[in-house]
Amino acid sequence: xxxxxxxxxxxxxxxxxxxxxxxxxxxxxxxxxxxxxxxxxxxxxxxxxxxxxxxxxxxxxxxxxxxxxxxxxxxxxxxxxxxxxxxxxxxxxxxxxxxxxxxxxxxxxxxxxxxx
Numbered sequence: 001x002x003x004x005x006x007x008x009x010x011x012x013x014x015x016x017x018x019x020x021x022x023x024x025x026x027x028x029x030x031x032x033x034x035x036x037x038x039x040x041x042x043x044x045x046x047x048x049x050x051x052x053x054x055x056x057x058x059x060x061x062x063x064x065x066x067x068x069x070x071x072x073x074x075x076x077x078x079x080x081x082x083x084x085x086x087x088x089x090x091x092x093x094x095x096x097x098x099x100x101x102x103x104x105x106x107x108x109x110x111x112x113x114x115x116x
Contacts, residue, residue, distance in 0.1 A: 001085040003043060004092035006099060007108040010079035012051075028102030036084060036095065045082030076106065 016022065036042040051070035058065050070077065082099070086092040089111065096109040 001041075001087050002092075003112045004084050004086055004089075004095075005108075005110045005112065006045075006082040006084060006092070006096050007078055007110070008080040008082075008099060008103060009076040009106045009108065012075055012077055025103055029099070032095070032098050032102060033082075035098075036082075041084045041086055041095070043083040043085060045080070047080035048078060051077045079105070 017025070033042065033045065052068075054068075054070045056067050056069065056071050058067070082095075084092060084095055086095065089109070092109050092111070096107045099105075100107040
């Protein structure tokens, strides 16, 4: 089975969703995680802190510069990731669809290099 990255993108500048809505989303996301584990497809997944908590390291000559803040500013930011095993892209997209329906967020599915 190949590994795929499922990335969840959140809109920037919008506060946290209503607690009741967020609780429903989290129930759905937890159910998807259980289903992934039961199917033997789960590798790893977790949410990320806001982009302003990021630190960027960039090579400048012989030095590595360290700066606070995200690598890039945007209207959306990476809010969480899940790594799964799936037999093919169609199966990975099926899992991605479930996340899109559960979270209402844009979801990106990408294969890892070097896998069959």
